Amino acid sequence: MTGQIGTNGVTNPWKRYDLRNRYVLKGKIVMQTAFHIGGGKGTLSNSDSPVVLTPEGLPFIPGSSFKGSLRSTIEKLVPNLPETAGLRTCGLLDKSKEEFKRLKAQGMDREVCPTIPVRQADITQLRRENPGEEDAIQDMVFGQLCNTCLLFGSPYAAARISISDLYITDTEWGSIIQRRDGVAIDRDSEKAKDRLKYDFEVVPASTTFDMEIMLENVTPQDLQLISIGMSEFVHGFGVIGGKRSRGLGVCLLEGLKVQGLELVGDDITPQERNQRLRDYLLERKFSREQDGEEFLDEHINKIFG
Numbered sequence: 001m002t003g004q005i006g007t008n009g010v011t012n013p014w015k016r017y018d019l020r021n022r023y024v025l026k027g028k029i030v031m032q033t034a035f036h037i038g039g040g041k042g043t044l045s046n047s048d049s050p051v052v053l054t055p056e057g058l059p060f061i062p063g064s065s066f067k068g069s070l071r072s073t074i075e076k077l078v079p080n081l082p083e084t085a086g087l088r089t090c091g092l093l094d095k096s097k098e099e100f101k102r103l104k105a106q107g108m109d110r111e112v113c114p115t116i117p118v119r120q121a122d123i124t125q126l127r128r129e130n131p132g133e134e135d136a137i138q139d140m141v142f143g144q145l146c147n148t149c150l151l152f153g154s155p156y157a158a159a160r161i162s163i164s165d166l167y168i169t170d171t172e173w174g175s176i177i178q179r180r181d182g183v184a185i186d187r188d189s190e191k192a193k194d195r196l197k198y199d200f201e202v203v204p205a206s207t208t209f210d211m212e213i214m215l216e217n218v219t220p221q222d223l224q225l226i227s228i229g230m231s232e233f234v235h236g237f238g239v240i241g242g243k244r245s246r247g248l249g250v251c252l253l254e255g256l257k258v259q260g261l262e263l264v265g266d267d268i269t270p271q272e273r274n275q276r277l278r279d280y281l282l283e284r285k286f287s288r289e290q291d292g293e294e295f296l297d298e299h300i301n302k303i304f305g
């Protein structure tokens with residue numbers, strides 16, 4: 001089974017570490033409304049729901065939180081794209097055991113992304129029943145992952161995207177964390193519970209953060225997915241943090257710039273590759289620099305091409 005092409009059209013070319021490309025996307029996230037990313041316990045705040053802060057007491061956006069927002073933004077759009085683009089997403093939505101059983105009986109279980117919990121259980125069983133076949137099973141599973149799992153990661157594949165924590169641009173930030181009142185709602189009656197008022201903290205609107213995303217060994221499909229996600233943030237449809245139904249967390253991505261180090265391609269000779277890698281290692285010189293708009297145009301057009 002080794003080397004077999006999966007339903008996602010890829011083999012698993014990166015068994016041995018091989019640097020094929022690297023992209024760095026930089027820009028500023030400007031909050032259009034206040035936002036709330038919970039900091040949990042262990043902060044000095046006496047609020048019922050404090051926001052996450054750096055040890056210096058400044059608000060920040062954890063990279064994992066931004067990654068989650070970006071992933072769900074992309075997952076919502078993928079099912080609407082033309083089928084010819086060949087982009088699939090499982091949206092991390094589980095299926096019932098009955099439905100999976102029915103699909104399996106029809107030989108369609110391989111269409112279910114391996115990340116989906118009911119399929120994971122099935123793969124675990126397959127491994128148990130076929131000791132010594134781990135490599136072949138891993139190849140098969142990798143070949144069936146959906147495009148968002150390949151980019152953002154899954155228990156069967158490392159993510160090709162990494163996002164640093166987003167720190168505040170203006171370190172002289174003079175604003176203060178605001179406190180808002182909420183009312184706990186009884187889910188059954190949908191009425192406010194007596195005496196169940198609570199408060200939560202928000203970081204005020206117009207606070208600005210530096211964003212940096214790194215992509216490594218991405219495919220053209222990965223770049224298309226990233227581009228539709230970035231485009232949503234550029235046009236003000238990106239949302240981060242919690243309590244979104246209250247209109248919190250709306251943000252805008254400004255000043256997007258993309259740097260790329262491309263080491264593999266039809267027009268890249270071994271000499272050219274070595275030159276590019278050398279320039280990168282010695283001077284951090286990328287083989288490509290693009291404005292956000294140009295980058296988004298290039299990759300989004302390919303989806304509809």
Ligand SMILES: [Zn+2]
Nearest residue numbers: 090113146149
């Ligand atoms: Zn998936």
